[in-house]
Amino acid sequence: MExxxxxxxxxxxxxxxxxxxxxxxxxxxxxxxxxEALKDLFDEESFDESxxxxxxxxxGKRNAKKLARKEAEGTLEPVPGDGVNExxxxxxxIEGDNLEVLRCLKKSYGGRxxxxxxxxxxxxxxxxxxxxxxxEPVEEYLKFTGQMDxxxxxxxxxxxxxxxxxxxxxxxxLPRLQLARELLADDGVIFISIDDNEQANLKLLxxxxxxxxxxxxxxxxxxxxxxxxxxHKCRKTVEYVLCYEKNDSNNFFxxxxxxxxxxxxxxxxxxxxLLFPAQSINFTFLENGNIxxxxxxxxxxxxxxxxxxxxxxxxxxxxxxxxxxxxxxxxEIAKGCFFIIKTxxxxxxxxxxxxxxxxxxxxxxxxxxxxxxxxxxxxxxASKELEALNMGDLFDFPKPVxxxxxxxxxxxxxxxxxxxxxxxxxxxxxxxxIIQLNAEDLGNRKFIMVQLPVALNExxxxxxxxxxxxxxxxxxxxxxxIGKERxxxxxxxxxxxxxxxxxxxxxxFKVYRLAQSNIEAYKPTTGSDQQSLLKALDAMEKQVxxxxxxxxxxxxxxxxxxxxxxxxxxxxxxxxQIEKTTSLAKNTVYRITDEVHPIVLHVCLDSEIKxxxxxxxxxxxxDKFVCLNSAISDxxxxxxxxxGRVETI
Numbered sequence: 001m002e003x004x005x006x007x008x009x010x011x012x013x014x015x016x017x018x019x020x021x022x023x024x025x026x027x028x029x030x031x032x033x034x035x036e037a038l039k040d041l042f043d044e045e046s047f048d049e050s051x052x053x054x055x056x057x058x059x060g061k062r063n064a065k066k067l068a069r070k071e072a073e074g075t076l077e078p079v080p081g082d083g084v085n086e087x088x089x090x091x092x093x094i095e096g097d098n099l100e101v102l103r104c105l106k107k108s109y110g111g112r113x114x115x116x117x118x119x120x121x122x123x124x125x126x127x128x129x130x131x132x133x134x135x136e137p138v139e140e141y142l143k144f145t146g147q148m149d150x151x152x153x154x155x156x157x158x159x160x161x162x163x164x165x166x167x168x169x170x171x172x173x174l175p176r177l178q179l180a181r182e183l184l185a186d187d188g189v190i191f192i193s194i195d196d197n198e199q200a201n202l203k204l205l206x207x208x209x210x211x212x213x214x215x216x217x218x219x220x221x222x223x224x225x226x227x228x229x230x231x232h233k234c235r236k237t238v239e240y241v242l243c244y245e246k247n248d249s250n251n252f253f254x255x256x257x258x259x260x261x262x263x264x265x266x267x268x269x270x271x272x273x274l275l276f277p278a279q280s281i282n283f284t285f286l287e288n289g290n291i292x293x294x295x296x297x298x299x300x301x302x303x304x305x306x307x308x309x310x311x312x313x314x315x316x317x318x319x320x321x322x323x324x325x326x327x328x329x330x331x332e333i334a335k336g337c338f339f340i341i342k343t344x345x346x347x348x349x350x351x352x353x354x355x356x357x358x359x360x361x362x363x364x365x366x367x368x369x370x371x372x373x374x375x376x377x378x379x380x381x382a383s384k385e386l387e388a389l390n391m392g393d394l395f396d397f398p399k400p401v402x403x404x405x406x407x408x409x410x411x412x413x414x415x416x417x418x419x420x421x422x423x424x425x426x427x428x429x430x431x432x433x434i435i436q437l438n439a440e441d442l443g444n445r446k447f448i449m450v451q452l453p454v455a456l457n458e459x460x461x462x463x464x465x466x467x468x469x470x471x472x473x474x475x476x477x478x479x480x481x482i483g484k485e486r487x488x489x490x491x492x493x494x495x496x497x498x499x500x501x502x503x504x505x506x507x508x509f510k511v512y513r514l515a516q517s518n519i520e521a522y523k524p525t526t527g528s529d530q531q532s533l534l535k536a537l538d539a540m541e542k543q544v545x546x547x548x549x550x551x552x553x554x555x556x557x558x559x560x561x562x563x564x565x566x567x568x569x570x571x572x573x574x575x576x577q578i579e580k581t582t583s584l585a586k587n588t589v590y591r592i593t594d595e596v597h598p599i600v601l602h603v604c605l606d607s608e609i610k611x612x613x614x615x616x617x618x619x620x621x622x623d624k625f626v627c628l629n630s631a632i633s634d635x636x637x638x639x640x641x642x643x644g645r646v647e648t649i
Contacts, residue, residue: 003629003637004647016069056204058167061174068175072103073521075565076512076574080557084488085508090446090575091431093487095480096514098423098450102179104514105448107571112596113183114418115411117430119193119399120176123169169198170205176423177209183421184246189216189411192242193399199240210244217243221403224378241407264339264348265298269321273302274329281312281339281348296346318348377402382429389489393465394482395427404433408445416443423450428483431509432490439494439505446506446575449487453478484511512574518562519649520548545628546649559605566626566649567592570601584617586610599623607631609640619644 021028027038076094080086083093094101180190190210194202207215219241283291291305300319305312324332332350340349377385377400385401386392408430412418416438422430434447456463456470456477467477475481491507498505545553552558567576572594581589581602587610592601602617602625609632617640619625625640629648632640640646 004645056170056201056208058170060167060171064171064174065178067099068178070103072100072106073517074100074104074514075517075561076101076104076568077515077561078564079511079513080560082484082511083509084491085506086510089506089508089510090444091434091487091506091509092446092448092512092574093425093428093431093480093484093509094448094450094512094514095453095478096450097452099176099179101450101514102176102183102423104568106179106182108568108573109419109421109448110182111185112419112573113421114185114188114415115408115420116180116184116188116190117192117404117407117420117422118180118190118424119422119426120173120424121169122195123165123197124195125165125197166198166201170201173202173205174209177205180421180423181209181246186247188246190244190246191407193221193239194242195239196236199242202242206242206244210246214245214247215243216245219243221376222378223397225380264323264350265321266323269323271319272322272325273317273319274322274324274326276312276316276318276329276339277333278313278315279311280333281316281341283307283310283312284340284342285344286310291344291346296344298345298347301346320348375402376400376406385432386427386486389486389493391469391482391486391489394462394469396462398427399429401429401433401436404430405437408433408437409441412437412443412445413441416441416445419446419448421448421450425449425451425483426479428486431483431487435487435491435494435505435507439498439501442504444506447509448574449483449509451480451483453480484509510574512564515561516548518548518551518558518565520546545630553605553607562605563590563592563603566603567594567601570624570626572597572601581617584613587613589613589617601626603627604631609633609636611636614639617643 017033020033027034074096076096079095083089184190192202192206203218220238221241222237223239224237286307287310289307291301291307293301293304295301298320302317302319303314305316306314332352335352337350337352340351341347342349379397379400381402382398382400383392383395386394386398408420412420420430420434422428425431428449428451431447431449434445437443438445453476456467456479458464458467466479466482470477470481473485475485487509491505495502495505495507545551547553547562551562563578564574567578568574572592573596576592576594579591579593581591587604587606590603590605592603600620600623602619602623604613604625604627607628607630609627614636617625622645624645624647625643626647626649632648637646637648
């Protein structure tokens, strides 16, 4: 009988192409887009070059876009013992090329991330750029990290003298930003640090990826209080932080941060009548008096309004192009929302209350510069923070914890269990800031840090200091080891300062590393003659499982690696709960649950599925069972399929 393959879900070439095929099948010929049919579907004149509009273009842009749509070829494997409180934590640290890592995370974290912060290479001419032009991304990554051929190198310098100076940087950023957008929740926000070298290009690129209408602000951050005295043109003291919302319709910065003067009327909406309870409207233009029934410039007043001490004494009916329904109005009032009418034109607006406690409303989100009263630090402050952890002089230009804590609080103050990602993690300032913020407001924010394990160069002064430091703690000479050690020390220091938070604050993290898939990639048969066919059949008979050569089903570490790959391919988060089912003695079955998934994933990696297991296992509706294709007979497969969905590897 035909079986559902575990690989089917991951072998789709391009989700958008498949969606286009479903919507407009007439555009597809021989599984390719028919451009002539596309012109026929739309007005052919719309393809004229004069009408394509303004956009950011560079040679190779099309190939850069394809990189984001490419399916993940690798996987993430756990590195047990390298983290802290690994059995309890929800925090994640990942070593690997962030483009392939983002592909691995897309299915599990798509639409779930509240905030992303990145501090990418500024393209100063001295730093390195990721050349994403290799055919086998994981193999090239492994070459670079020394796990394969020492001749491999996945980073190249990008000097300003290069003819492709800006293009290489844009090639790197475009696919990563496209994937970042897919990870963001509908009300998610991304912050990107940058300086003058690529600020203009980044703004145009983000307008394209996130939508110009979703641009929230470009903030200034004072990076230093001691600018270089020998600067020839100007002494630069600031850098930029670009901010984009996933979806402007959420009006995050308008309704939540600014919190005032948000119109309740929306021209174009159908006119409706709403009942406003007594004491719900503030009339700032009238302290005491009456407002007669009638049609005003913005509203129709259906009941005479008695205003006493600046508020409506009686309940009133108003007619206008309201955004809300009556139920929404009453729900908002129950949450503390109130309304304002400032002039006799009767234009009504609303304000939502802020949560009390220690949250100070940012009073300048419409200004360019971060609020100095918040005491946001500089590079010098960040260096002192590292010195406090006995990690001084390890980075040239670290970001201060206060900067990351400030923007994280803005976005997650009302969502303290949010997921926050930084995929240019560097010194792991973002992780430090999240732990500190959780300590201050007892939040449960979770971080995911991603960093390429760049090898340190002892010829560089800062790298030399880092190498000497890593030698003292007996760790390999990579940036990742500094970031992980920073998280360990920051968590320990915070608990030492606040012992009352023990067992209440998550200062731990689990470590994962980008690796080759545990499952052999499908290799199509070449040749159509009888000899080629016999050769293919012989290879299939010799292959007991589709697992890569050297994989050991009796090795617990290999089992954990494969379980991690399975849950990622099935869209389950890395902090999903994995438990062994104790009621099935004949087979080892793992029960995997994720708080956002309504189903349970049951996985058995034994070489043979026993009849007793099929008989006794219990599924809830829509639960899924995954096992090796070679481990289950057609008869047992059919019996199991009657209980729930079954997929095989």
